[in-house]
Amino acid sequence: MSLFSRHKLSEYESSDYQQQLNEFKYKITKFEDRLDKLENDWECASQGESFRPANGIDAKEAANRVEKAAQKALPNELKKAFDEINSAVKNEQKSVRLYQYECGPSINVIGKPQRKRIYHIDTLSKELKKYGYETKFDPNDSDGPYSFLEVSWEGKGTSNVSKIDSSKKYILPLEGTDREITDSVTGKTITHEVAYACPHGGKWDIVYDRKICSDAVVVSGREIINVPKWVESIEPIEAD
Template sequence: MSLFSRRKLSEYEPNDHQYQLNKLNFKVTKLEDRIDNLENDWECASQGESFQLANGIDAKEAANRVEKAAQKALPNELKKAFDEINSAVKNEQQSIRLWQYKLGIVNGEPQWVRIYHIAALSRELKKYGYETKLDSNDSDGRFSSLKVSWEGKETSDISKIDPAKKYILPLEDTECEITDSVTGKAISHEVAYACPRDDKWEIIYERKIYSDAVVVPGKNIISAPNWVKSIEPIEAD
């Protein structure tokens, strides 16, 4: 190497050394900041103060969200369960088993898909006179199931129906609060009702102070599916 080349290289050596030193100082500063944050969190914890990450939720809030999801899904899951019960009755069965999940295909990939929230469904079906038994085979619930039986049980309130009168058929424990999107305050409450629509019984949401949209003639209820007959009828005013 020529003398000229060596001199040119040496001119950059101090600058390169300073650059490496600056990088090291920056890493040390970042490490000190992390240590300070950990010390602050530890101090808060030792003094009984709570601290959370952004968007963090505690266990109680997580459980509440799961329960709300189950309650929101309950009306449709109850109707689906009554459809399965009705089909079993036609086959002269006295019990069925409802699975919490099934293996399906989502976006071309196999995936476990929830069918029922069986704990919430079990509580609800008991109100209609059914015997229920939860059978949990694993911790994550993939193979959990609910046995529903009706041997020797009266599950219909059809004897209470007068064909000449009108009724509403609200599903128990389906009331939900409607809030204003701006203020967050409750502005009304809705309830799930069973109603005939285009020769098919469906579950719809209507205000708690119901309208004629959910009023059903008694003669329609008498010929309704079993899951409809199992709902406690309330005579419309």
């Protein structure tokens, strides 16, 4: 008679035993899967074939994804940057630091502070220069948790208000914000869009519209006379 037959398992012991057995079977399955993958990789390598994990990307693709993310975020980041500049100007400052990350109090699994991106400072620097600002990167830490972009405007004339005729209408497109809209099925380009500055409910905001703009982004000249500094710096285009 076996030990098992002599000792009748209680309901609790039986459940615990079954759970342990299931966990052991799961570990065996995962191990077999890893073994199969290693054997497959070894076979490919022995035959001179290159292999890459299903989620693997090369350096060029990784760089392209980062650039696309930066361009997609640019309109909102540019507006946020102009808000910070406008606030600094009101305080009679001649420069402002735009920090790349917002560091949270929590620590991740490898012992580093959690970081939330605020700005893509490389892309933002190029864009702000188009509006006449001087930009300078943090000389000590180009991509660390406390890296920043210093933006200055001493002696820089960035306002375009003097060009405005209050009796005419204008559009205010933001440079470098062109993007293609593609069909999700065919992958073909449907239209192009551009970010425009527009007033909404007493505040200025950024909206996307067709490259050949609609009436939704046309602004009367009298609305552009007293505007935030970031709007002043946009080159106005007279609407037909």
